[in-house]
Each structure stands twice: as C-alpha cells, then as structure tokens.
Ligand SMILES: Nc1nc2c(c(=O)[nH]1)N[C@H]1C(S)=C(S)[C@@H](COP(=O)(O)O)O[C@H]1N2
C-alpha cells in the first residue's frame with residue numbers, strides 16, 4: 399500500500415530554506431588558534447573542574463541527533479545530523495553544583511566569542527557538544543573540531559570552537575546578545591530575534607531629524623513611511639530597523655549593518671548599499687532602480703514574497719543600473735535567486751550588473 403506523502407515540516411515564522419547542498423557560514427570564520435580548541439574545560443560552579451582532550455571526548459558515549467538549524471538571519475536547514483557528547487554527560491562528570499543556574503559557552507576565537515543559556519533549558523533541549531556533522535568531523539570554519547549545537551534555539555546559541563563551559567549563578571550575556579541586541583532566549587517559534595529596540599520613539603525621531611545617522615545602536619529604529627531622501631546612514635547600526643514604504647532616494651547605507659531590516663515597498667532609487675550587511679533584509683516590492691549593492695552581504699535577503707501557492711509576489715523593481723556582484727548568486731536562497739534572476743532578465747536599460755548565474 400502506498401504511504402501517504404508526509405507534509406513538509408513547518409518552518410518557524412520568517413524563516414526560509416537554504417539550498418539543500420549549502421551550509422551558510424555566519425559570524426567568525428576561523429578560530430583563534432590554527433587548529434581550533436584541542437580540549438574543553440569545565441569551570442565555575444563545579445565540584446570537579448575538568449579538562450577533557452578531544453580524544454577523551456571521543457571516548458565518551460556519543461549521541462547522534464537530527465537538528466533543525468534556524469539562523470536569526472532567516473535561513474533554515476532542516477534535519478542536519480550532528481553527533482558528540484551531550485552537555486548533560488559533561489555536567490554529570492564535572493559534578494556541577496546546584497547553585498549553577500546558567501552555562502556560558504566560551505570560544506577559542508579572535509574576539510573571545512561567547513553565548514549563554516539557562517542551564518536547565520540547555521539540558522532539556524538536549525544541548526550537544528558536537529564533534530561531527532553529517533557523519534564527518536566538523537569542518538574548521540563551522541566550529542571544528544568541537545562546537546555547541548543547541549536544538550530549538552536560533553543558531554547563535556550554538557557556539558563554534560568551544561573551549562570552556564563556565565557554570566554560573568548569574569548570567570553572563572554573550573557576544574551577539576550584548577553587541578547586537580540579540581534576544582537572550584532566542585526561541586525561533588516565538589521569533590525572539592532581538593531584545594526591545596535600543597532607543598525610545600523620541601530618541602528615534604531625533605536621530606532621524608538630523609538626516610545623518612551616527613555609530614550608536616539604532617537597532618529596531620522605526621522609520622516606516624517617512625520621507626528621508628538623501629539620508630546619510632553610512633556605517634550605521636540598523637539591525638531590525640523598519641524602513642517599510644519610506645522614501646530614501648539617493649540615501650547612503652555604505653557599510654551599514656541592516657541585518658533583518660525591512661525596506662518593503664520603500665523608494666530606494668539611486669541608494670547605495672556598498673559593503674552593507676543585508677543578511678535577512680527584506681527588499682520585497684522596493685524600488686531598487688540605480689541602487690548599488692557592490693560587495694554587500696545578501697545571504698537570505700529577500701526581493702519578493704513567496705505566495706501561498708508557491709508563486710512569487712510583490713517583486714522588487716530593478717533596472718540595468720542596479721548593481722550586484724556575481725557573489726550574490728552564492729548568497730541568495732533558492733526562491734530569491736530565482737526572483738532576482740527574473741528581475742534582472744526583464745530589466746531594461748544599459749547593463750550595470752556584473753553577475754549572471
Ligand atoms: N565562536 C563563534 N560562534 C558562533 C558565531 C561566531 O561568530 N563565533 N556565530 C553564531 C551564529 S550567529 C550562527 S548563525 C552560527 C553559524 O554557524 P555556521 O557558520 O557553522 O553556520 O554560529 C554561531 N556561533
């Protein structure tokens with residue numbers, strides 16, 4: 399008897415599937431030491447402080463798990479296979495004390511990257527000290543030889559190049575949580591991407607009235623529907639900002655961080671986004687004629703909506719003078735690459751874009 403086809407597993411809100419053969423690289427690209435951490439330390443509120451070599455970790459009971467990876471920049475990969483040692487096993491061996499309520503994961507990385515979890519959450523989610531991905535040793539750029547994998551949280555809770563587990567009675571906010579305002583719980587099903595906006599409405603209005611945005615944290619800035627032609631936002635920190643339907647003709651966002659920002663239906667004619675971080679940025683329905691996206695990072699950026707029937711709706715507008723690097727085809731998720739290809743193919747005017755697939 400034919401098995402009924404199983405419905406595809408649902409994605410958390412605002413997420414899109416990465417191409418099947420691709421595992422995007424996010425954040426730091428290499429550890430501090432050439433080969434990454436060679437041991438993992440358990441410290442803080444433990445009765446038996448420990449240092450385990452990689453060989454010792456490999457000799458412990460190995461747990462395999464299948465994990466849906468959800469990056470806060472809106473790409474997901476379902477059913478990734480990881481294996482390694484459960485955090486619970488190391489907690490037992492180090493005899494973590496009852497006073498420990500948090501665990502801070504610390505990386506062997508250039509900026510001393512870290513992230514933390516409520517210890518009980520980490521244990522009940524099945525947090526894994528992973529040594530393998532897809533049946534092979536973890537690649538160095540993906541956190542090898544040893545990283546955290548935390549199912550059920552945005553992937554920024556899965557630290558690459560784990561060198562130290564610090565068990566604490568009070569929380570120690572991680573790097574992205576501190577520097578970028580990423581949410582400290584990070585549950586993708588509740589779409590906990592960011593803590594509340596960095597500024598009050600009054601402060602936002604003041605920042606915008608100058609027409610020049612500085613270097614302070616403007617995360618969650620709400621400029622939807624505003625008239626902001628020629629806005630100077632070079633180098634601005636605008637994660638999760640809302641520029642939906644705003645008029646931003648000739649604006650400069652060179653080098654700005656616009657991760658997860660929305661420009662839905664915005665008028666961006668002649669705006670410049672050179673070297674800008676546009677990971678997970680929404681450009682659906684925006685007017686991008688004359689825009690310059692040279693050397694911008696566009697992983698999981700969107701240029702249209704995916705309609706319920708699988709078709710593409712609310713397409714951005716581009717023309718021959720909209721500039722993209724060839725690298726854009728490596729970065730975009732499948733449906734969005736298809737959309738941009740279609741837009742560029744139908745664009746009239748003199749050729750301006752360098753890349754074609
Ligand atoms: N040491 C370290 N770990 C890190 C990061 C980082 O920058 N440094 N970035 C985090 C983020 S935001 C994500 S989405 C994942 C990315 O892992 P990947 O590059 O293997 O896809 O690692 C997480 N762990």
Ligand SMILES: [Mo]
Pocket residue numbers: 424469470471553554
């Ligand atoms: Mo991420």
